[in-house]
Each structure stands twice: as structure tokens, then as C-alpha cells.
Amino acid sequence: MSFWDKMQNMDRRWVYLMVAVAVIIPFFATPDLPISITPEAQMLYDAVEAVPDSSTVFVVFDYYPSTIAECEPMAISALRHFYRKDCKVITLSNIPLGGPSMAERVTREIALEYDKVYGEDFVNLGYKANYVAVMSGMGTSIESIFPADNSGTPLSELPMMDSVVNYDQVAFIFEIADNATADYWVSIVNAQYGIPIGCGTTAVSAPKYYAFVGAGQFVGLLGGMKGAAEYELLIGHSGSAVLGMGAQSLVHLLIIFLVIVGNLGFFLGRRGKSGEIS
Amino acid sequence: MSGIEIFEIWIMAFVTLALFSFLYKDNPLYKIAEHVFAGLSAGYYFGLIWDTVIVTQLWQPMIGGKWELIIPGILGLLMFARFWPKYSWVSRVSLAFYMGTASGIFLTSQLHGLVLKQMQATMLPLVNGDGFGAAALAIIVVIGVISTLAYFYFSKEHTGALGVTAKVGIWFIMISFGAHFGYTVMGRVSLLIGRVQFLASDWIGSFSQIF
Amino acid sequence: MKTTIPVAVAFVAGVVLVVSFFFDEGTWVGGISQEFKIWMTIVGGFTILLGAVSITRVNWSAVQRKKEGWPYKLLTLISIFVMAIPSVLPNTWSPLFGRDVGSIYDWLFTYLDSPMMATMFATLAFYIASAAYRAFRARTAESTVLLVTATVVMLWRVPMGEAFLNMFPGDIPNWLNTYVMNGANLAVQRGIIIGAALGAASMSLRIILGIERTYMGKG
Known part of the structure; x- marks a missing residue:
């Protein structure tokens, strides 16, 4: 042999x-290595920068704990970027295994850095089953789909939600996904309600979503840990992805x-x- | 770092190493972790759905006066008829509602949100002021989309013009799948880096607190 | 009756959702459609609950009959109950109950379930490396194109590899992003998206019209 x-x-x-x-x-x-910024990550950063300060935005935790290494740095950077702009952040998840728990933990941790108050500056809607119904239903009324937040507090008791009825009051959706839910944010929410969507996704899903960026259905794209590292550098706050x-x-x-x-x-x-x- | 935090880190490190042990060979420690994982995940689903759907979405609004919600409540309960073969057909009604409504949303959103938008983005003017590079890219995209669709069109034998177009499609598909493979490697490696980051920083970091 | 009622239900439900697409939210069609969407979330929840109950039943039966590996299945059962029971108890009784941060449910998810799931997927890095070594071969011209593209993309997506590519003239990273990712790759993905969407739409139409009934199962 x-x-x-x-x-x-x-x-x-x-x-x-x-x-x-x-x-x-x-x-x-x-090793100290220069990390280049791809045009898609820059486009996403610019789109978030263009969101008027104090607007209401969605940060969607559509990922399982399995891809936490790729997706969580994106979620953290997105929250830092929005909190810095004094945006009102609504989080939710279409993932029944861990999504709402991760949203709760991450959102509260980052909120502490910026002295944000739950119910006034951010709200975690949690999870509801059947994501096509959730995405479509929120176009008419968020409260009819989510009568209460993740902890069971009725939305009517959360001051931030007084002025938020449906997508008409939402300026931007930052979707962080490791699965096909991103496709439905595009086909249902972006196509029918015209809300700009930026997507952070796993490296496995990223090649597919170039088609959505090319069609203007995503305003930008972060692909995998490299994409997360790019966004960390863009907001000037290095984290686990750069490491x-x-x-x-x-x-x-x-x-x-x-x-x-x-x-x-x-x-x-x-x-x-x-x-x-x- | 408090004692409880150290305990939590060691618990996480233990289950991480127990699952990695399968890489050497199958063993009881791996099997224990695997079965605990399956159980906890099923328990998580139960707790989440019980709270967010059954209590918050169904029960509380119903006792608050939305009595029409008894209909989806019954439809949901009918799902459990699947456990009794004699009556399992009853669950078809719930399943039909689920499939019918989802199909209603899909039918319009897939055509309006994907097919039309993606086709619209493909048919771009060649002279757009962005120079030769942009025009070349637009042509590549048109050829790629048409040839890919031709390759996946199996209702007619791939001969003649369709065969040639499908052949071109294979080359495009190979480039795309190659890129996909490169990205997939990147993704899987990133997940491993996540666990190693935990072991190298949190777990090994806790050693100095203990020893 | 076993087939007619479900087909009629799917038809009515589907038609309402399709028609409502063309009407404003304030109209009566929009109102019914919104109510159906709320019902969808409830019925959808029950389907997940059905899955959790089904896993419990299967494991319970295996433990009762002392099938091979039953002690492991007992462990699965115990894990299900340890996770589920405290979560359904009201947190007004104790902060350990319910699903909030600090509850048993949240602790078990954060410190056991989540790292275990992350580790299971992390092992795929080893398998994909082994597969690349053993099976990723340049046997034909097509597979050579696939292999070369994969290798160059792997280089491009990491700082060390990008530094290597920048040693060559012609701004290779920018060329890759423009012509490979936003050119050939985008075109193929777009073709697949259009094809799959047409397939999904036609399947939806078949379900609404009662032509497609396989989802009902046999009997």
C-alpha cells in the first residue's frame, strides 16, 4: 500500500x-487580521442608519440555539445599533425551541448597557405558532395576534405599544434567521406592506438570500459569522464574531x-x- | 464569578464534552446527554405552547368574551383524535383548516411576493448608466435564471434547444452549489468556534476561580 | 363524510384567505380573514402540542414494555416532566415556576438544552471536514468547477484567505462578490426560488380545490 x-x-x-x-x-x-466589509453588510448598516431616530423597529429572533454562534452576535449588534438611535425595539420569534427565551435574555442584557426600560423602550412579544398567520395577521393588528407579551403582560398595559397598531407604525425589520422564515418575511411582509427588511442569516442560508438583496427585497445581508463580524466592526463594537x-x-x-x-x-x-x- | 455561576458553567461544559465524546465513539455518556436533550426540548415545546397559545391566545380571550375562539379550540383538540385509529379521521377537519388557510396565504404571497418580484428584478434595462460591467452582470443573471429553470424542467426530455439550455444551467448550478458548499463549511465551523469559545474562555477561565 | 367535510373546510378557509388579499383590512372579508389567522395560530399551537404529547406516549410505551434502551427513554420522560411541569404552574406561586428569567424552565433551557443543541450542530464541523477530505473529488469537469468555486469562496470569506487572494492582481474578492455571488449564484438561486414558488402556489391551489388530499393520510 x-x-x-x-x-x-x-x-x-x-x-x-x-x-x-x-x-x-x-x-x-x-492573529490580528484585517476584516473587510462586504457591500451587502455596508448596505444593511446604511439602511439602519437611515431609519429615523426614535422609530419603532422589529428585531426578529428567528434562530434556534444550534446557530447561536452565528446569529447571536448579529442580534446583539442590531440591538446596540437601534438602542443607540433611541429606537423603540419590538422583539419576537417564530421559533418554538428557544427563540423567545433567547430574545428575552439578549434584549434585556443589551438594554442594561443603554439604560433602556422594558415596556417603554423595548418589548418582547415572544412566540405564537404558525408563522405565516403571525406575519400576515400583524399587518392588521399586532394585538390580535399577540394579546400579551412573552411574560403574559397584556399589550394594553405596556406604554410603548399604545402607539403601535400594525406594520404602519414599524419603520424597519431586522430579521435574524437560520431557516426559511426569512422567505416569508419577504413574500408576506415586505411584498404586501413595503417595510424595509434587513437580514442576518447563517452562512448556510446566505447564498440564497443574495437573490433577495438583488431584487431589493432585503436592504442588506449579513452572512454567517463573517457577516456578524463585519457588523460588529461597522457599529464599532467588536465581539465574539470578530474574535x-x-x-x-x-x-x-x-x-x-x-x-x-x-x-x-x-x-x-x-x-x-x-x-x-x- | 459566584459559586452558582461556576456551577452553571461546569454543567454546560459537562454536556458539551459529553456530546463531543461521540466523535471518538458512541458511549453511555453521549446517550444520556442525547436523551436528556430530546426530553428537555419536548418539555420546552409543551411549556411554551401551553403558555403562549393555550392560555394567552385561547383561554384568556375566551373567558374575556371572545366565545368564537371555542371553534379553533375544538379544532385543536380534534387533532388528538389521531391517537385513536377508529376516530383518527376526525383530525382531518382540523388539518384541513390548517392546510386550507395556509394554502390561501401561500397562493397569493408566493406569486405576488416571490415570482413576480424576482422576475421583475431579472428583467432590467441593459443601458442603465452603470457601464459595461452592470450590463454584463444583467446578461449573466438572465442566462443563469433561464438555464436553471430549464434544467429543473423535467416535463420534457432534455434534447435540442432545451437540452443545450439545461447543459448551460448545469454549469451555473455547479458554480452556485460550489459557493454554497464554501458557505456551508463556514457555517459549520462557526458553530464549532462558538462552543470552543465557551470552553476556552468561560470554562477554562473558571479554573482560576476554583484552583 | 370522512373526506367531503375536510375538503369543504379547506376550500372555504383557503378561498377566504385568497379573496381577502384583494380587499382592505376594514372590510368584512378582511375581518373574517383576520379571525381565521388568529385561529391558525391556535390550531398551529395544538399541532406542536400534539408532537410533544406523541413523544411522551412513545417513550412511555417503550419504558412500560422494557424495550431495548428503556432506561434512556425513562431519562427522556423525566426530562420532559421536569421541564414542562414547573412551566405550567403559575409564577405567582414561586419565581421558580412559569417561563420567566429565573424559572426552572428558563434555567434548564439556558444551561442544558441550549448548549446541547449548539454542540450537536457544532459536531457537523468535524463531519464536513472529514467528508471534504474523503469525498470532495475533481472527477469530472463539472465537479472540478464546483470544487474550485468552493475553495475560492472558502478563502474569500476569511481574513487570512482574503489576504492571500489580495496578493494576486485584479481585486479577486470584489470580482467574486460581483460575478460569483451576485452573478451566477444569484441567478441560480433566483431560478430555484421562482420554480419553488410556482410549485408552492400550484400545490396550494390543488389543496384549496380538493385535488390534493394526501395530507389527510389514508383511511
Whole structure:
């Protein structure tokens, strides 16, 4: 068995070990790398900047805990950006596993940094089942879909909600999603009510949403942890996404190296020589 | 860092490492974590729906005078007829309401919000003042959209003009799927970075508090 | 009756929602449509509840019959009840009940459920690296295009890789964003979106008209 054949049959756990080492090293020897801003992230930042101060906005927590590493830095940056502009923030979630809990925790944590008061500066509507009905129904009346907030307080008892009836009073929607709910914010809310939507999404979903940015249905896009890092830099508040870029770089380089070695092994090894390549 | 905070960090570190242990091989610790996860998630669903839907959306408005909500309440309860095979057909009524209403929203929103808007964004003027690059991009997009649609059109054999167009579509699709793969790698790596950030900063950071 | 009533219900519900699209919210059609949307959230909630109850039943049955691996299933059952029971008790009795921050429900989610779900998905990084090493081969011209695009995009999306690409002339990162992501990729995604949306719309029409009935199951 040649060297390349041995490489082809390497125990997968060696690959796992290499990935683990590549992801750990940068946390102890942080490389200082310039992070470029993509036009899509810049467009989103500019669109949020263009929202009039003190407007009412939505920050939607449409992600599961599984993608917290990619999506939470986006949510934190979006909240910081809106709180800085004194916007009234309404949060909600269409995710039944963890969405409302994460919205509650993150929104309250960031609110403390800006002395924001619950019920006056921000409200967490929580969750309601069947997201197409929720998105569509809020076009007529938010209170009919969410009679109470996430803690069960009737919306009529929250001062901030006095002046908010439906989408007519909402200036911007910042959708942070790891699933297809973003498609329905586009097809139902943006298309029918014309509200500008900015999207932060996982890297897995990002390529699809370039089509929405190109059509003007999203005013900007953050793709994955890199997108989150870009937004952190744009608002001037580095966080976990910027910190993660070192590890992200090293693991990408490792995977590219593995792909090259795998292909070399395939072509130079037994299977390549026996003419298995078509 | 308080004692409770350290305890919480260690709990999180324990379940994280228990699940990562599967990478070496399957083991009882992994199985325990996996089954606890399944149970807690089901419990989470139950607690959330009970509070936000059954109590807040159904019960409280109903006793407040919105008696018409008894209809969706009954429709919801009929869903549970699925547990009794003899009467399971009854749940079809609830399912039909669910599917019918969702279809009503989908029918209009998919055509109005996606098909028309996306087609409109594809048919752009070539001379738009943005120069040759923008015109070239607009042509690439038109060719790409048409050839992709042709590739996924299976009602006619891919021969002749359709076959050539579909062949062009394959090349576009390969580029897009390649980009998708690159992004997917990025996404999966980011999730791992999230856990390693926790272990490297919070968990290892707690060592100095204990030892 | 077993089929006619559900088909009639789907038809009426669907038609109301379609017609209301063309009317103002203040009209009677808009009013009925809004009421239907509220009902949808309630019925939708019950479907999720059905799933949670179903998991409990399946595990309960496995524990009762002492099927293989039943102690693990018992653990699942215990976890369900430990999470669910305190959440449905009123928080006026104790701050540990209900769903607010500080409750048992919130604690179990934050410190157990959430990190476990995040870890399960994090393991995919190892699998995708292993798969890239073992299966990502330039066997044909098409797969070579896929492989080269993936590799260049992987480089472009990280600072180290972008620094490497910038060593070459021609502003490769900008070219990638313009012609790959906003060119070929956008076109393909747009084609897929249009195709899928047409499919979803036609399927919706089939459901409303009662042609599509597979969602009802057999019997």
C-alpha cells in the first residue's frame, strides 16, 4: 500500500483532531487580521442608519440555539445599533425551541448597557405558532395576534405599544434567521406592506438570500459569522464574531489543505491509477 | 464569578464534552446527554405552547368574551383524535383548516411576493448608466435564471434547444452549489468556534476561580 | 363524510384567505380573514402540542414494555416532566415556576438544552471536514468547477484567505462578490426560488380545490 493509499484510508478521527487543534490554537495566539466589509453588510448598516431616530423597529429572533454562534452576535449588534438611535425595539420569534427565551435574555442584557426600560423602550412579544398567520395577521393588528407579551403582560398595559397598531407604525425589520422564515418575511411582509427588511442569516442560508438583496427585497445581508463580524466592526463594537475570525481562517485553510491532499491521494493512489476516474 | 455561576458553567461544559465524546465513539455518556436533550426540548415545546397559545391566545380571550375562539379550540383538540385509529379521521377537519388557510396565504404571497418580484428584478434595462460591467452582470443573471429553470424542467426530455439550455444551467448550478458548499463549511465551523469559545474562555477561565 | 367535510373546510378557509388579499383590512372579508389567522395560530399551537404529547406516549410505551434502551427513554420522560411541569404552574406561586428569567424552565433551557443543541450542530464541523477530505473529488469537469468555486469562496470569506487572494492582481474578492455571488449564484438561486414558488402556489391551489388530499393520510 503506497503512502497515498494509506492517506486515503486514514482514520477519520485524525481529521477530527486536526480540526480541533486548528480551532483551538487561535484562542491562545490571536492573529490580528484585517476584516473587510462586504457591500451587502455596508448596505444593511446604511439602511439602519437611515431609519429615523426614535422609530419603532422589529428585531426578529428567528434562530434556534444550534446557530447561536452565528446569529447571536448579529442580534446583539442590531440591538446596540437601534438602542443607540433611541429606537423603540419590538422583539419576537417564530421559533418554538428557544427563540423567545433567547430574545428575552439578549434584549434585556443589551438594554442594561443603554439604560433602556422594558415596556417603554423595548418589548418582547415572544412566540405564537404558525408563522405565516403571525406575519400576515400583524399587518392588521399586532394585538390580535399577540394579546400579551412573552411574560403574559397584556399589550394594553405596556406604554410603548399604545402607539403601535400594525406594520404602519414599524419603520424597519431586522430579521435574524437560520431557516426559511426569512422567505416569508419577504413574500408576506415586505411584498404586501413595503417595510424595509434587513437580514442576518447563517452562512448556510446566505447564498440564497443574495437573490433577495438583488431584487431589493432585503436592504442588506449579513452572512454567517463573517457577516456578524463585519457588523460588529461597522457599529464599532467588536465581539465574539470578530474574535472567532482567527479560528475560522485557520480551519478553512486546513479544510482546503485536506481537499488538496484528498484529491492528490485519489489521483496518485491506487484508485486513480486503476482508471477509476471518469 | 459566584459559586452558582461556576456551577452553571461546569454543567454546560459537562454536556458539551459529553456530546463531543461521540466523535471518538458512541458511549453511555453521549446517550444520556442525547436523551436528556430530546426530553428537555419536548418539555420546552409543551411549556411554551401551553403558555403562549393555550392560555394567552385561547383561554384568556375566551373567558374575556371572545366565545368564537371555542371553534379553533375544538379544532385543536380534534387533532388528538389521531391517537385513536377508529376516530383518527376526525383530525382531518382540523388539518384541513390548517392546510386550507395556509394554502390561501401561500397562493397569493408566493406569486405576488416571490415570482413576480424576482422576475421583475431579472428583467432590467441593459443601458442603465452603470457601464459595461452592470450590463454584463444583467446578461449573466438572465442566462443563469433561464438555464436553471430549464434544467429543473423535467416535463420534457432534455434534447435540442432545451437540452443545450439545461447543459448551460448545469454549469451555473455547479458554480452556485460550489459557493454554497464554501458557505456551508463556514457555517459549520462557526458553530464549532462558538462552543470552543465557551470552553476556552468561560470554562477554562473558571479554573482560576476554583484552583 | 370522512373526506367531503375536510375538503369543504379547506376550500372555504383557503378561498377566504385568497379573496381577502384583494380587499382592505376594514372590510368584512378582511375581518373574517383576520379571525381565521388568529385561529391558525391556535390550531398551529395544538399541532406542536400534539408532537410533544406523541413523544411522551412513545417513550412511555417503550419504558412500560422494557424495550431495548428503556432506561434512556425513562431519562427522556423525566426530562420532559421536569421541564414542562414547573412551566405550567403559575409564577405567582414561586419565581421558580412559569417561563420567566429565573424559572426552572428558563434555567434548564439556558444551561442544558441550549448548549446541547449548539454542540450537536457544532459536531457537523468535524463531519464536513472529514467528508471534504474523503469525498470532495475533481472527477469530472463539472465537479472540478464546483470544487474550485468552493475553495475560492472558502478563502474569500476569511481574513487570512482574503489576504492571500489580495496578493494576486485584479481585486479577486470584489470580482467574486460581483460575478460569483451576485452573478451566477444569484441567478441560480433566483431560478430555484421562482420554480419553488410556482410549485408552492400550484400545490396550494390543488389543496384549496380538493385535488390534493394526501395530507389527510389514508383511511
